[in-house]
Every structure is written in structure tokens, then in C-alpha cells.
Amino acid sequence: MNYVVIAVNKTQRNFILKQAQAKCQSLGLRLTEKRQGVLEILLQTVEPLSAYELTDKYNKSTNSPILAMSVYRILEFLESVNLAHRIHSANKYIACKSLDGACHHHLSVILVCKSCHQIEEIDSVQEAAKHLFKAVESTGFSAANARLELPGLCNLCKAKLDK
Ligand SMILES: [Zn+2]
Numbered sequence: 001m002n003y004v005v006i007a008v009n010k011t012q013r014n015f016i017l018k019q020a021q022a023k024c025q026s027l028g029l030r031l032t033e034k035r036q037g038v039l040e041i042l043l044q045t046v047e048p049l050s051a052y053e054l055t056d057k058y059n060k061s062t063n064s065p066i067l068a069m070s071v072y073r074i075l076e077f078l079e080s081v082n083l084a085h086r087i088h089s090a091n092k093y094i095a096c097k098s099l100d101g102a103c104h105h106h107l108s109v110i111l112v113c114k115s116c117h118q119i120e121e122i123d124s125v126q127e128a129a130k131h132l133f134k135a136v137e138s139t140g141f142s143a144a145n146a147r148l149e150l151p152g153l154c155n156l157c158k159a160k161l162d163k
């Protein structure tokens with residue numbers, strides 16, 4: 001299956017990388033050269049990548065190759081600070097493109113088109129998320145930050161079907 005993600009241009013990419021640096025710094029963490037390299041590849045790619053595909057791309061772009069195991073660790077790191085997200089249904093990774101970091105509060109939604117496999121992360125659901133979390137927490141359950149994968153049909157595919 002070929003999933004695609006919304007592309008970012010170079011300016012957006014540089015902006016996100018700058019934000020990422022600042023974010024890690026504020027957390028007392030380091031966005032090392034390798035971590036940033038992996039993130040950059042994710043930001044340049046218009047499809048989610050598995051750890052192995054990432055390793056491959058990374059090693060093609062550098063003279064100091066890394067092992068898939070390191071890429072796994074780097075992905076774990078990027079995920080833990082919300083710079084990358086794992087698409088569970090595809091077992092692949094995307095870079096977080098939420099420019100203002102809004103997706104890091106509580107909940108963002110990842111839309112996965114079942115027909116063309118386009119993936120889009122939307123973070124405009126904070127208001128709705130608040131209600132959801134309120135309802136969940138009223139059961140006594142304390143929910144962690146999460147990404148909700150929502151399978152369905154994107155606009156384009158829906159339009160095709162409606163014809
Ligand atoms: Zn995100």
C-alpha cells in the first residue's frame with residue numbers, strides 16, 4: 001500500500017526544523033545531527049516511512065551510515081517529543097507538521113484515506129478533543145496525549161465515488 005502525506009515546502013521545512021531545535025532545547029534535550037537528519041528525511045518525503053526505509057534513505061544521503069537499530073531509537077526519541085508520529089495502521093512514521101505545536105496538547109487526528117492512502121494530520125480539533133477527554137476522564141480514566149487514526153475517504157476520493 002502506498003500512503004502519501006501532505007508535502008511541506010522548503011521554507012516550512014526550515015521553520016519546522018528551527019522549532020524542533022528550540023523545542024528540544026527547552027526540554028533539556030538535544031536534537032543531534034542524526035536525529036535532525038532523520039527528521040529532515042521525514043519532512044522531505046511525501047509518504048510515511050518505515051524504520052528500514054528511513055535507514056536506507058539516510059544512508060544514501062550521508063558518508064556516515066547508521067544502523068536500523070539507531071534509527072529505531074531516533075524514531076522513539078522523535079515520537080516522545082512529538083516531532084514525529086507513528087501511523088499504527090501502516091507501521092510507518094510521518095513528521096509532525098503542526099507548525100505551532102498545537103497537536104501536542106491532548107489530541108490530534110490523523111486522517112487515513114482508505115482509497116488513495118493519503119494521510120493528513122489535523123490539529124484543529126482541540127475544542128472537540130476537550131469534550132472527549134472530559135467524558136473519558138469522568139470515568140476516572142486518565143488519558144495520555146494521543147493521536148487518533150481515523151480511516152475513511154478523503155474529499156477527492158469521495159467526489160469520485162459520488163459521480
Ligand atoms: Zn503532530
Ligand SMILES: [Zn+2]
Pocket residue numbers: 113114115116117118153154155156157158
Ligand atoms: Zn483518497
